[in-house]
Amino acid sequence: MASIDTLTPTPKKPSTGRRAVWIAVLVAIAWLAISGFVGPLAGKLNEVQKNDNASFLPASAESTLVADEQVGFSDNTSFPLLVVVTRPDGAAMSAADAATAAAVAAAIPGLPVEGGGTVADYLDPSPIIPFPSQDGNAFLINVPINGDKGGEKLTDGELAFGGITTAVRELALNxxxxxxxxxxxxxxxxxxxxxxxxxxTTLLGATALVVAIILIIVYRSPFLWLIxxxxxxxxxxxxxxxxxYLAKNDVLVLNGQSQGILTVLVFGAGTDYALLLVARYREELHHHDQHAVAMRAAIRxxxxxxxxxxxxxxxxxxxxLLSELNSNRSLGPVGAxxxxxxxxVMLTFLPALLIIPSVVLPILAFLVPTIIGLILSLVTDIPIGPFVTIGGAFAGITVIGWIIFGILRVTRPGWGPFSRQNFPSGSWVFWPKMPRVDDTDERLSGVWSKVAKGVGRRPRLTWIATALVMLVFAGFSLTLKADGITTTQAFxxxxxxxIGQEKLADHYPGGLGTPTVVMANTSALDEVLSTVQATEGVAAVAPYSGVPAGAPGAEMAEPMIVKDRVQLLVTLSAAAxxxxxxxxxxxxRDRVHAIAGADALVGGQTASQLDVDIASVHDRNIIIPVVLGVIFLVLMLLLRSIVAPVLLIGTVLLSYFATLGVCALVFDNVFKFAGSDTSFPLFAFVFLVAxxxxxxxxxxxxxxxxxxxxGTRPGIxxxxxxxxxxxxxxGVILAATFLVLGVLPLVFLREIGFAVAIGVLLDTFIIRSTLVPALAYDIGKKIWWPSKLAKSPE
Structure with a gap:
């Protein structure tokens, strides 16, 4: 079978190259137009985020069933903003402090919310009064915010929840x-x-900056990194x-973590594909004197x-999509x-930009700033005018520059570094080191040639030593703590x-303000109530009456009954x-489920988190084997072999467990994280394996x-x-883009960013560079079994 390297360039008519250039121009303009159309929608992605556990759970989850029943007890769902008042020195609260706490409570309803009325407009009808702690060192003010009103957007685009919280925090400064x-x-x-x-802003800007720096270092060209x-x-x-569009129409649930992962995934993977195409295009320019022919060969x-x-x-x-959690399930289509x-884009727009001659640069110089301005003008208050001016200036400068260079290229063919000989169309993007026909490909005599020769000399020792090192790291994966972290530990x-949660835990029962909810049949109320009261970890329990706590007659009110069901509000001793x-x-759950005829269900915030953890374990046990199976099938079809896919899957699994081992060591001893989210091993697996x-x-x-x-061994x-x-x-670029997740102050994103970065670097520098080629070299042509290539001579 003839290779691309041995193909003899076929003479082309002059019009062939021009036609290829014009096709490239049309493709580039089409993509820029598409970008101008979809850009405003992309800028609104924050508007369709959902970041609460309840929206992640399936309808069959016990906490979801409880939430559905709660609607019958109250049309409005109240979300508490808990204001904790203490002394900075930790001393007991004085009478003057108590008066101040009362003044704070009284002032909260009248606080202005920037972009939308006052706090009173968003409150449920419950009294706002300070509750002293039993130790006398704190006051707790429960501000009950109506769930529907709190979820509304203010005029500045912020949710009312955030505006109310900001108003209270500004009040505290007084x-x-x-x-x-x-x-x-x-x-x-x-x-x-x-x-x-x-x-x-932060993540996108940091990602683009990191990728730009690495591309400049890799290409050492003033032009190529931009493309x-x-x-x-x-x-x-x-x-x-x-x-x-999918999230807005409720086809999927988007959370902030998925949006962050989308950014780094596209930049990382997209740049990987770009590097592969650019490298092959550079290689083909050594064998073809027409850039359009070289690009076609590169794409093939x-x-x-x-x-x-x-x-x-x-x-x-x-x-x-097999996940029980909506958040996990939606990450599949988001990432896909x-x-x-x-x-x-990398197989259409990128090739077009690479072969467009320099005369098209003024068009791009004008369009790029103008489109950026258009997008910003639609999603922010920034006017488009300055960007059009900048684009025009860029285009004008570019036109003047290339007119001067063009005249010099025509009148003085051998002039300077930008002559036709030194600056040919189609390969100018590689300047100052542009590939030439019949040049020696430096990759065949560089550092990787030495690495390959080293692998070929002692393949068995290479792969055994490498595997043992990876197994040592993999052993530490058993120490990874991935049984969940608290909400406060997530920051x-x-x-x-x-800080408020810490103060709350110091002076009040941990579950105060975020009660666990028990639903039961009215006929079993007494038995359920006594069972809950006798359960370890329960600080208090009371039937829901519909009368706000602290209101007159609240303690004597009868339990509310809806469809022969009652609701118990349970305060736990531990933080929710x-x-x-x-x-x-x-x-x-174990105890109330055992009560005959109660049909009891347990929900609330803590129960929602528990259901998320249970679903995460289920997802891990189901999805990991399925991912391995489908990737094995893809590799088998691609390589026309069974042995090679088994080898590749095995090495990637080894890399995955080695990565978890490194993470366990670093998270515990360097970053001092309390642990990992229960979904961390699954997310790490999907990204690292894929x-x-x-x-x-x-x-x-x-x-x-x-x-x-x-032959197989020389081919390896x-x-x-x-x-x-x-x-x-x-690999370096993909690792760097995922490390950028560390700019966001969330433990989960920092952990997943670090894990993917370390895993990719292990795959790049150890697995792919030594373990796989050495093991494949040791096996020889049998690696292609059962294809015909396994029977070919070495």
């Missing part, structure tokens, strides 16, 4: 002698919203618009591994949309709500988001191509040599 913290479900939610609101970055940006805006060479890689990641992500957009920084509280809820297989696909498809020409060394640089660069 009392410097006391420490006043706003916490509880509303306070914590407000801090989460603030974090996720930074995704559009993959522009293509990745258009891929992200396209994917974000698709996700926005990379389309199979890029499509196979994208398909593998998409299929792996879509396996998350991002990968699909990256594949399509890297000590936010106001975190703690593992101890989850254990108490599980114990409650993305880790990518690099093996890039390597082994080239190895197979070279094995057909040279040639494949490792020619792909080493580009795959290593791709």
């Amino acid at each position: 009392y410097p002698d006391l420490q006043i913290n706003a916490t509880g479900p509303v306070g914590i939610l407000s801090d989460l919203i603030k974090v996720f609101g930074a995704i559009d 993959p970055l522009l293509a990745a940006g258009i891929a992200l805006s396209t994917a974000s618009a698709i996700v926005y 060479g990379v389309i199979e591994p890029i499509v196979a890689s994208g398909a593998t990641v998409i299929i792996g992500l879509m396996c998350l 949309a991002g990968i699909a957009a990256a594949v399509i 890297v920084e000590r936010t106001d709500s975190v 988001d703690s593992p101890a509280a989850s254990e108490s809820v599980q114990l409650l 993305l880790g297989v990518d690099y093996n696909i890039f390597l082994m498809t080239r190895v197979r191509e070279e094995s057909i020409k040279l 060394l040639k494949g490792l040599t020619v792909t080493g640089g580009v795959i290593t660069s791709a």
Whole structure:
């Protein structure tokens, strides 16, 4: 089978190259137009986020069933903002302090909410009074916010929950002698919203900056780094618009974590595909004197591994549809949309930009700032006028520059570094080091040539030593603590709500303000009530009467009965988001479920978190085997082999457990994290296996191509040599983009970013560079069994 390297360039008519250029121009303009259309939708992605556990759970979850029943007891769902008042020195509250706490409580309803009335407009009809702690060191003010009203958007786009919390925190500044913290479900939610609101700016900007720096280092060209970055940006805006439309129409549930992962996934994977195409295009320019012919050859060479890689990641992500959690299930389509957009853009828009001659630069110089201005003008108050002016200036400067250079190229053919000879169309993007026909490909004599020769000399020792090192790290995976963390432990920084939760736990029963809810038949009320009271971990319990706590007659009110069902409000001793509280809820469920005729159900915030943890374990046990199975099938079809896919899956699994081992060591001893979310192992697995297989696909498809020409063992060394640089660069970029998740102050995102980064680097520098090629070299041609290639001569 003839290889691309040995093809003799076919003479082309002059019009062929011009036609290819005009097609490229049309493709580039089409994508820029699409970007201008979808950009405004992508900018609204924050508006369709949902970040509460209840929206993640399936309808069959016990806590969801309780929430559905609660609607019958009250049309309005109240969410408490808990204001904790203490002294900075921790001393007992004085009479003057008590008066101040009362003044704070009285002032809260009248506080103005920026962009929407006063706090009183969002309150449920319950008295706002300070409750002293039993130790006399704190006062607790429960501010009951109507769930429907609190979820409304203010004129500045912020949720009313956040505006109310901000108003209370600003009020606290007026009392410097006391420490006043706003916490509880509303306070914590407000801090989460603030974090996720930074995704559009902080995360996107940091990701683009990191990718740009690495591309500049990799390419060492003033032009080339811009092209993959522009293509990745258009891929992200396209994917974000698709996700926005699906989330807005309730096809999927989008949370802040999924949005953050989408950004780094598109930039990371898209840049990987760009590196692969650019490297192959550079290689083909050594063999073809027409850039259009070289690009066609490059696309033929990379389309199979890029499509196979994208398909593998998409299929792996879509396996998350088997999840019981809406948040996990939606991450599949969200990530799949991002990968699909990256594949399509990098195989169409990127090649077009690479072969467009320099005369098109003025068009791009004008369009890019103008489109950015259009997008910003639609989603912010920034006017488009300055961007049009900037675009015009860029275009004008570019036109003047290229007119001067053009005249010099025509009148003085051998002039300077920008002559036709030194600056040819189609390869100018590689300036100052542009590939030439018949040049020696430096990759065949570089560092990766030495690595390949080292693997070929002692393959068995190489793969055994490498595997043993990885097994040592994998052993530490058994020490990973992934049994969940509290809501306050989910923040890297000590936010106001975190400090408030700590104060609340110090002076009040941990579950105060966020009660666990028990539903039961009226006929079993007495037995259920006595059973709940006798359960370990329960601080207090009372039937729901519909009369607000603290209101006249609240203590004497009869239990409210709806459809022969009663509701018990249970205050737990432990903090509502703690593992101890989850254990108490599980114990409650075990005991009340055993009461005959009660049909009891246990819900509430703690129960919702418990149901999320239970569903996470279920998802892990179901999805991991399915992902392995479908990826094995993809590899088997791609490589026409059974042995090679088994080898690749085995090495990726080894890399996964080694990564978990490194994470266990770093999380516990370096970052000092309290633990990991229960969904961490599943997310890490999906990303590490799907993305880790990518690099093996890039390597082994080239190895197979070279094995057909040279034989298996020489083909392995040639494949490792020619792909080493580009795959290593791709791995570094993908690792760096996921590390960018660390700019957001959430433990889960920092952990998943670190895990994927470390896993990708292990795959890039150890698994793909030494373990896989050494093991494949040791096995020889049998690695292709049962295909015909397994019977070919070495």
